[in-house]
Amino acid sequence: MLHAMYAREIVDETFRLKALGLTDKAIATQCGVSIQAVRHWRYGNRRSPEKEAARTRYCPRCSGASINGEAYSYLLGAYLGDGHITEGRRGVHALWIFYDNRYPQLIAYCRAAMEAVFPLGVFMVKRNGCTAIKAVSKHWLCVFPQHGPGKKHDRTIALEPWQQAIVDKHSEALIRGFIHSDGCRVTNRIRKRLPDGGEKWYEYPRYHFTNVSTDIIGIFTAALDRLGIAWTIHANRRPPHQDALTVSISTKAAVARMDSFVGPKY
Numbered sequence: 001m002l003h004a005m006y007a008r009e010i011v012d013e014t015f016r017l018k019a020l021g022l023t024d025k026a027i028a029t030q031c032g033v034s035i036q037a038v039r040h041w042r043y044g045n046r047r048s049p050e051k052e053a054a055r056t057r058y059c060p061r062c063s064g065a066s067i068n069g070e071a072y073s074y075l076l077g078a079y080l081g082d083g084h085i086t087e088g089r090r091g092v093h094a095l096w097i098f099y100d101n102r103y104p105q106l107i108a109y110c111r112a113a114m115e116a117v118f119p120l121g122v123f124m125v126k127r128n129g130c131t132a133i134k135a136v137s138k139h140w141l142c143v144f145p146q147h148g149p150g151k152k153h154d155r156t157i158a159l160e161p162w163q164q165a166i167v168d169k170h171s172e173a174l175i176r177g178f179i180h181s182d183g184c185r186v187t188n189r190i191r192k193r194l195p196d197g198g199e200k201w202y203e204y205p206r207y208h209f210t211n212v213s214t215d216i217i218g219i220f221t222a223a224l225d226r227l228g229i230a231w232t233i234h235a236n237r238r239p240p241h242q243d244a245l246t247v248s249i250s251t252k253a254a255v256a257r258m259d260s261f262v263g264p265k266y
C-alpha cells in the first residue's frame with residue numbers, strides 16, 4: 001500500500017542511489033521518504049537478512065544475555081494469567097496477550113515489556129474490541145518453558161529455579177502482570193443506615209484474581225506472601241467461572257499496598 005503513495009520516479013531513484021552505494025538512511029533523506037518505505041520497496045514484505053538473523057538468534061537464555069527482570073516478571077504474570085503461545089512455521093512461536101481496547105495504558109505497558117525481552121518481532125493485532133500484543137521468536141519456549149499442549153490448568157505449572165530467582169526479585173511486576181491480564185480492582189459500595197434515619201454509602205476497593213489452575217493461583221499467592229500482602233481465597237459458584245478460584249485482597253492495608261504498584265486498569 002505504502003509504495004502506491006509515491007511516484008514511480010522516486011522509487012526508481014531510491015534503487016539508483018542504492019546502486020551508487022548510499023545507505024538506506026541517506027537515500028530516505030535525499031528522496032524525502034521514510035526509511036521504512038525505502039526498505040519496503042527493496043525487500044518487499046521480506047525482512048532484511050540482518051534483521052531476520054538478529055530476530056531468530058537472539059535469546060536471553062541461549063545467548064546468555066541478561067534478561068530484563070522486571071519486564072520478564074510482568075510478562076510471565078500476564079502469560080500465566082491469560083496469555084498463550086502458538087506454534088508457527090520453522091520453529092517460530094508467537095506469544096499472544098490480549099487486552100481490551102478500553103485499556104490503552106496496559107497495551108502500551110505490555111508492548112514495552114515484550115520489546116524489553118525480545119527487541120524485534122513485536123506486533124499489535126486488533127480484533128473485536130481487543131488488541132493482541134503479539135511477539136514472534138524461536139525462543140519463547142526457552143523463556144516460558146511452561147508452554148505445553150492443552151490448557152494450562154490441565155498440566156503442572158511449576159517455575160524453573162532461574163525463573164523463581166527472577167520473580168523473587170520482581171514480585172511486584174509479577175503481580176502487576178497477573179492483575180492486568182486476569183484480575184481486576186473493583187469497588188464494593190455498602191449502604192449503612194444512620195441513627196437519624198438517613199443513610200451513608202461506604203466504598204471498599206478490593207482486588208480480585210481468578211484462575212482455574214491451582215498452580216497458577218499458588219504462584220500468585222506466593223508473590224503476595226513475599227510482599228506481606230494479606231489475601232483470602234474462595235471457590236466460584238457462578239458460570240462461566242464455576243471451576244475457578246478467586247483470590248481477594250481486601251484489607252485496607254493490603255489494598256493500599258497493591259494500589260502503590262498496580263492501581264486501576266486504564
Ligand SMILES: [Zn+2]
Pocket residue numbers: 059060061062063138139142143
Ligand atoms: Zn533460546
